Amino acid sequence: MSVIKGATIGMFDGVHLGHQYLLSQLKEHCDEAVAVTFTDHPLWIVKGVREPHLLSTSCEKSDMLRAMGVTPLLLRFDENLRSMTAEEFIRTLAREHGISRIVLGFNNCIGSDRRSAADDAALRQATGVEIIRATELPGGIKVNSSAIRELIKAGDVKHAAALLGRNYTLQGTVAHGKKLGRTIGFPTANIEADNRDKLIPAHGVYAADAVAKEGSKYRAVVNIGHRPTVDNPDAPVTIEAHLDGFSGDLYSTSLTLHFIERLRGERKFDSLDKLKAAIASDLNRARAL
Numbered sequence: 001m002s003v004i005k006g007a008t009i010g011m012f013d014g015v016h017l018g019h020q021y022l023l024s025q026l027k028e029h030c031d032e033a034v035a036v037t038f039t040d041h042p043l044w045i046v047k048g049v050r051e052p053h054l055l056s057t058s059c060e061k062s063d064m065l066r067a068m069g070v071t072p073l074l075l076r077f078d079e080n081l082r083s084m085t086a087e088e089f090i091r092t093l094a095r096e097h098g099i100s101r102i103v104l105g106f107n108n109c110i111g112s113d114r115r116s117a118a119d120d121a122a123l124r125q126a127t128g129v130e131i132i133r134a135t136e137l138p139g140g141i142k143v144n145s146s147a148i149r150e151l152i153k154a155g156d157v158k159h160a161a162a163l164l165g166r167n168y169t170l171q172g173t174v175a176h177g178k179k180l181g182r183t184i185g186f187p188t189a190n191i192e193a194d195n196r197d198k199l200i201p202a203h204g205v206y207a208a209d210a211v212a213k214e215g216s217k218y219r220a221v222v223n224i225g226h227r228p229t230v231d232n233p234d235a236p237v238t239i240e241a242h243l244d245g246f247s248g249d250l251y252s253t254s255l256t257l258h259f260i261e262r263l264r265g266e267r268k269f270d271s272l273d274k275l276k277a278a279i280a281s282d283l284n285r286a287r288a289l
Contacts, residue, residue: 006030006101007073007093008134009110011145012037014055015064017165018143023070025134026103033070036093037061038077045082052149053199055168073097086111086119090127101130155202157259167209167258170198172239174250186279188223188240189250191257200224200239201259203266207286209258210243212250218243219289221282222257225266244283260289 008026012019012035027033039058044050056064062072075081084092089111093099109116115123120131137143143163151160152168161167172191189210193200203225210220220241227238241257243250263282269275 003032004030004101005032005034005098006103007034007036007097007099008103008105009036010105010108011041012061012065013041013145014148014164015061015068016055016143016145016148016163017141018137020068020165021137022103022105022134023065023068027069029103029132030101034073034097034099035065035070036073036075037065039074040077042077042082045077045079050197052146054195054197055145055148055152055164055199057171057195057198060169060171083112085113086115086123087126090123090129094127094129099129101132103132103134106133106136149199152199152201155204155206155262155265157201157206158261161259167260168201169256169258170200170239171195171254171256174253174255176251186221186242186276186283188242189255191239191241191255193239194254200237201262203237205263205266205282207260207263207282207289208241209260210241211256211258213254218246219286220244220257221263221279221286222259223266227266242279242283244287260286 006026006029008022010019010022023033023035026035041052041054043052058074062074065072081089090102093102104110106117117133120133123129124131148160148163151157151163157168170193172193174189175192176190201224204223206222206224208220208222209217211217220243222239222241224239225237226235227240239257241255263285269278
């Protein structure tokens with residue numbers, strides 16, 4: 001019996017619940033499942049600017065796909081790929097990657113000629129590749145990456161997590177900061193995001209889990225913004241995390257922040273004592289989540 005190597009096609013930014021449902025259907029229809037996806041967001045080429053920011057980097061996306069039992073096939077979306085018709089693209093997948101079946105979202109269009117479900121039979125006839133349309137997510141739930149980005153840009157990481165199927169994450173390296181937190185009893189790790197294309201949540205204070213590369217995890221209070229109480233309002237945006245119960249040196253280490261909930265907006269306090277009291281309150285709320 002021949003092995004059916006099937007593929008689905010998309011950006012799969014965030015690998016959210018809608019993507020997961022599509023991928024589960026792909027696996028039902030083939031012996032080997034492949035997700036054809038892109039290192040660069042197609043809109044970066046269309047718009048000529050690196051917008052929108054990403055919910056998941058290529059490495060994060062690949063890891064999530066593999067965890068689902070799907071092999072990622074990362075292609076660079078460039079003008080050459082953009083210009084390919086659906087028939088040309090499908091023929092390429094069949095010839096170069098052995099794809100014999102494609103499972104697409106119920107409303108997906110592919111190729112520069114934007115071929116839709118109405119064209120599936122003609123494309124199969126022309127390419128010899130079977131095309132199957134996946135069904136919608138049950139319950140009429142609408143999930144898409146654009147909506148999740150808007151939630152995160154508004155600071156609503158809790159709602160975003162419900163659509164992603166997990167907490168939104170941001171990975172970075174701990175760098176030297178101004179070391180002001182330790183002077184008020186709340187030392188913080190100054191985190192520089194590893195990927196400039198990754199979406200950073202709205203300014204504010206968040207409850208999060210901070211996970212180090214070796215696996216240790218700490219509940220954290222994370223401040224994203226300009227630190228108006230202690231800094232010039234025109235200062236660069238910083239990401240600072242106070243790790244509950246941690247003591248030691250984190251410099252140059254990698255931390256992944258798993259955002260749980262936004263606790264409040266960033267605000268300027270009249271004194272360091274009031275700032276200290278607010279952080280203590282934030283930490284108590286974070287511990288309770």
